Amino acid sequence: MDLRITCIPGDGIGPEIVAEAKKVLEKAGEKYGFTPVFTDILMGGASIDAYGVPLTEEAVRTAKAADAVLMGSIGGNTATSPWYRLPPEKRPEAGLLKIRKELNLFANLRPALLYRELAGACPLKEEISRAGFDIMIMRELTGGLYFGERRTVVENGVRKAVDTLTYDENEIRRIAVKGFDIAMKRKKKVTSVDKANVLDSSRLWRAVVEEVAEDYPEVTLEHMLVDNCAMQLVKDPAQFDVILTENMFGDILSDEASMITGSIGMLASASLNDTKFGLYEPSHGSAPDIAGQDIANPIATVLSAAMMLRFSFDLDKAADAVEAAVKKVLQEGYRTADIMTEGHKQVGCREMGSLIAERV
Ligand code: NAD
DSSP states (O other), X not given: OEXXXXXXXXXTTHHHHHHHHHHHHHHHHHHHTOEEEEEEOOOTHHHHHHHSSSSOHHHHHHHHHSSEEEEEEOOOOTTTOGGGGSOGGGSHHHHHHHHHHHTTOOEEEEEEEOOGGGGGGOOSOHHHHTTOOEEEEXXXXXXXXXXXXXXXXXXXXXXXXXXXXOOOHHHHHHHHXXXXXXXXXXXXXXXXXXXXXXXXXXXXXXXXXXXXXXXXXXXXXEEEEHHHHHHXXXXXXXXXXXXXXOHHHHHHHHHHHHHHHOOGGGOXXXXXXXXXXXXXXXXXXXXXXXXXXXXXXXXXXXXXXXXXXXXXXXXXXXXXXXXXXXXXXXHTTEEOGGGOOTXXXXXXXXXXXXXXXXXX
């Protein structure tokens, strides 16, 4: 079976980490009977340098023709790069916003997983981190407060700003279905997070999530207010499996959840539409400060590729094997510079990729 994957190496460390994820996917293909067929496109600064725009229409067409997209990261040093002297719509990030919109990616998935081997990096007390945690945050990405009507006016000499938070039931239903589908591949628990004690949009959210839950009798559903969820994440993160929430709450909670893992180079992410199509990328940026030195941590990108196997291709066994290979390499004591601690073996980006590939 051929997997048609469009790759966006991007800028900074992007090309280095994507090369390692490709290596791991190729190895997984040999073992699990598929052939990844990669087509690279330019986006971000690399595309600005080549074509004068952060994403060409041709590149969008190539991405749409694939089964999934694997991305490194885009952007440069925002203080010094000439890309940031361009108008906002010509800057590297405009390419990312455009591709998300063109591909209709409304569901954002960000796992926050604490590896036992890296527990020392977790900023929580040992008695909390000891239990470990493995949380999947499912955030609605194209509705809510960030996409509602907004204006700033002056009324009777007083400046006033208005933002609106709108969701219709269809937008809620499609993200809830994704959340429950993903819970079925995990520990079968969904915590739906809202502010239903105050907001109408949250009361509709809660009602629709309950309707969707009826189709998933095996999944346990609980509701939690967003302020409580923010506290519970640092008090008892082990209680969560899938956290399902709207755009702004998800923005804030997913950053909090990544923070408690303590290691940015390890965090994968996926953005999905209503088919199996998805865009998979590490949660971190393009790290221009360490680009080209073979010291970047490729694990977040490798784990994003594992998410691609699981969610776009239903190749759960291959995804499990990639995730297990990452764990094995950590257990054997290999570390890139960002997660290096005393008594371990420091390796570069390429070697880390090869070590993982060998263990798939
Ligand atoms: P960053 O995530 O690139 O870097 C923050 C710090 O973490 C840096 O010290 C960096 O060296 C380190 N780091 C990040 N990833 C690492 C890895 N895999 N291995 C080892 N160390 C790693 O964030 P930033 O410096 O704020 O942003 C740099 C550029 O990335 C900016 O242009 C920003 O706009 C862009 N960015 C892009 C995306 C994306 O493409 N989705 C996301 C975030 C930031």
